[in-house]
Amino acid sequence: MSEPVEQWVKELLQSYDEEGKMTEKQLRILNAAIEVFAEKGFAASSTSEIAQRAAVAEGTIFRHYKTKKELLLSIxxxxxxxxxxxxxxxxxxxxxxxxxxxxxxxxxxxxxxxxxxxxxxxxxxxxxxxxxxxxxxxxxxxxxxxxxxxxxxxxxxxxxxxxxxxxxxxxxxxxxxxxxxxxxxxxxxxxxxxxxxxxxxxxxxxxxxxxxxxxxxxxxxxxxx
The missing domain is CATH 1.10.357 (Tetracycline Repressor; domain 2)
Structure with missing residues (x-):
């Protein structure tokens, strides 16, 4: 998974981490989702690609987020x-x-x-x-x-x-x-x-x-x- 290159991405992930609401896997999922949504848009993105970039199983995403839209809104x-x-x-x-x-x-x-x-x-x-x-x-x-x-x-x-x-x-x-x-x-x-x-x-x-x-x-x- 590529490192976030934008300062706002780093600040967003850090803000989650500081509040203690996100696991390490969730932070990786969010980072990957930001990259994929920005590149392809919500409709053309897939949770399988997000999971691959985050180096997690696709089922892990759905344990934290019920739908792809919920993942989008969480970002x-x-x-x-x-x-x-x-x-x-x-x-x-x-x-x-x-x-x-x-x-x-x-x-x-x-x-x-x-x-x-x-x-x-x-x-x-x-x-x-x-x-x-x-x-x-x-x-x-x-x-x-x-x-x-x-x-x-x-x-x-x-x-x-x-x-x-x-x-x-x-x-x-x-x-x-x-x-x-x-x-x-x-x-x-x-x-x-x-x-x-x-x-x-x-x-x-x-x-x-x-x-x-x-x-x-x-x-x-x-x-x-």
Missing amino acids: VAPMMSKLIAPFVLRDFSKVLDAKYARYEDFMRAVLINRAEFARNHLPVIKIMLQEIPFHPELKEQFVERVGKKVLERIVPVIRKFQDEGQIVPIPPESVLRLSASAILGFLLMRFVMLPEREWDDAKEIDTTLDFILYGLSASGRPPVA
Whole structure:
């Protein structure tokens, strides 16, 4: 079984171990499940492959987890509460707490920050993207523990730029939705769907930022240098 290479994996397994809730075999099962779910997705993963990577009998998995979905939830739920929510917010706070003169500067900082986060924590990003849409309980946890907290922090920033006349006076939630859609689209293509492509990250960030600010209209945008 390969060693976990992501710090969040190590922290997750250590948190279980510190609480004394997990046996050594369970920790190996969780580690293997994280790797397999991230690589193949929940639906395409099998408990037999997880057992093989964990170097345990498949029956051992079912002694600890009644179903494959219970195994998934045992991974994602703690990741959300112990690691993802606080880490995302702590890391993102660096951007939200800074002062920016222009919405363009703020969005550029967001793009760079989230691209770096995705690059450094790709397995968890994959699991979230793959599984949240298909598991209502995971979606609810994500909204409560991550989504609402991010919304509370970012809406005042958007209102500030609206008050300064830099952004159209539409609901801040709509500004966030439209901006986030472009950012998530870039991250999805860059790190999940086409990671093997030769990407010019700086150019793609510029293009994404240009779309957020000006849409697809040829008018109203500054001339290309």
